[in-house]
Amino acid sequence: MNISLLNPQQLDILKNTISQAQHIVICAHKSPDGDAVGSALAWKNYLENTGKTEVQICLPDQTPDFLHWLPNHRQILRYDRGPDKVKEVFHKADLVFCLDFNQSSRLDDMQAALELSQAPRILIDHHLDPDTNCALTISHPEMSSTSEIIFDLIWQLGAYDSMSCDCAACIYCGMMTDTGGFTYNSTRPEIYFIISKLLEKGINKDEIYNLVYHNFSANAIKLRAHIILNKLNVIEELHAAYFTVTKDEMRKFHFIKGDMEGLVNIPQKIRGLKLSISLREDTERPNLILVSLRSSNGFHCQPMATRFFNGGGHADASGGKLFCTIEEAEQITLRALLAYKNELQQKSAR
Numbered sequence: 094m095n096i097s098l099l100n101p102q103q104l105d106i107l108k109n110t111i112s113q114a115q116h117i118v119i120c121a122h123k124s125p126d127g128d129a130v131g132s133a134l135a136w137k138n139y140l141e142n143t144g145k146t147e148v149q150i151c152l153p154d155q156t157p158d159f160l161h162w163l164p165n166h167r168q169i170l171r172y173d174r175g176p177d178k179v180k181e182v183f184h185k186a187d188l189v190f191c192l193d194f195n196q197s198s199r200l201d202d203m204q205a206a207l208e209l210s211q212a213p214r215i216l217i218d219h220h221l222d223p224d225t226n227c228a229l230t231i232s233h234p235e236m237s238s239t240s241e242i243i244f245d246l247i248w249q250l251g252a253y254d255s256m257s258c259d260c261a262a263c264i265y266c267g268m269m270t271d272t273g274g275f276t277y278n279s280t281r282p283e284i285y286f287i288i289s290k291l292l293e294k295g296i297n298k299d300e301i302y303n304l305v306y307h308n309f310s311a312n313a314i315k316l317r318a319h320i321i322l323n324k325l326n327v328i329e330e331l332h333a334a335y336f337t338v339t340k341d342e343m344r345k346f347h348f349i350k351g352d353m354e355g356l357v358n359i360p361q362k363i364r365g366l367k368l369s370i371s372l373r374e375d376t377e378r379p380n381l382i383l384v385s386l387r388s389s390n391g392f393h394c395q396p397m398a399t400r401f402f403n404g405g406g407h408a409d410a411s412g413g414k415l416f417c418t419i420e421e422a423e424q425i426t427l428r429a430l431l432a433y434k435n436e437l438q439q440k441s442a443r
């Protein structure tokens with residue numbers, strides 16, 4: 094199967110920039126998910142395999158608990174924990190890889206650190222509308238995950254044979270989490286070719302599934318149950334659903350980061366549903382509402398995320414933020430639903 098992504102010129106640029114670099118930074122987006130962390134750790138593993146000794150992963154903030162098992166997770170630097178250290182690393186860098194995000198604003202406060210760097214940038218990502226102001230932009234919105242792109246690059250660079258089991262586990266984790274355990278964005282045959290190659294490296298895919306998806310606290314399950322039972326609004330004629338989550342509710346159920354992960358996917362289980370929206374108060378900043386959108390059955394949420402929620406993402410999995418109260422966020426959501434009334438109303442095949 095041909096999984097080579099780069100043309101000969103791009104491959105040369107990638108090889109040459111890596112060979113000339115000594116101090117390499119890999120950064121990924123705020124609120125890093127399995128793909129952001131998995132792809133970054135896998136790429137660090139690859140670069141170190143080629144003899145690079147100074148490779149640092151810098152993330153804007155905390156990773157969720159269910160990713161802490163990832164090999165070498167402890168080596169990640171966090172901007173919110175030590176901005177000066179991260180700034181220093183960026184300042185010293187002679188090559189920066191931007192993984193799993195399309196625009197530098199996705200780094201949030203850490204964007205300032207990236208701007209300090211004069212180093213060439215290489216973007217490796219699968220979101221729509223990539224930043225092309227880079228030495229090399231490797232952007233593939235059709236692919237499941239940045240981790241899948243990382244596999245293809247390692248393959249094309251001829252380094253599959255020396256890929257470690259740790260590296261394979263990180264790639265598998267990223268591919269699995271960005272496809273909801275291979276339930277969406279996952280119909281391309283290449284994905285299953287790659288999985289077979291990762292299994293040959295000795296990864297235990299069932300164990301990885303358990304580590305990621307069977308890792309809730311009792312409180313997290315109860316918070317989810319509360320939201321579904323008491324907070325879910327289903328607008329049947331629009332094939333849409335949304336819910337709000339307040340700080341008080343999160344406090345009551347001793348919320349920790351990651352506890353809400355995937356909850357926005359649950360309403361998608363309703364037959365014929367096209368759109369699910371989660372509105373959640375930020376736990377630290379007042380008047381900041383974190384928005385997640387998921388779509389299916391022929392409706393695509395990405396334009397709505399851009400137009401109404403200051404965000405973007407993938408065609409069927411997007412996010413954004415609002416600077417207002419939760420009540421105002423609900424009003425904005427209702428306006429957004431009405432703006433797309435015609436598309437949402439149409440009956441879906443399911």
Ligand code: 5GP
Nearest residue numbers: 385386403404405406407410411412413414
């Ligand atoms: P989630 O709902 O899991 O937070 O995000 C879903 C997708 O939308 C992710 O791929 C993420 O990268 C993207 N996304 C989340 N928040 C934002 C945002 O503020 N801006 C943009 N452009 N994309 C976002």
Ligand code: MN
Nearest residue numbers: 128193239271
């Ligand atoms: Mn991703």
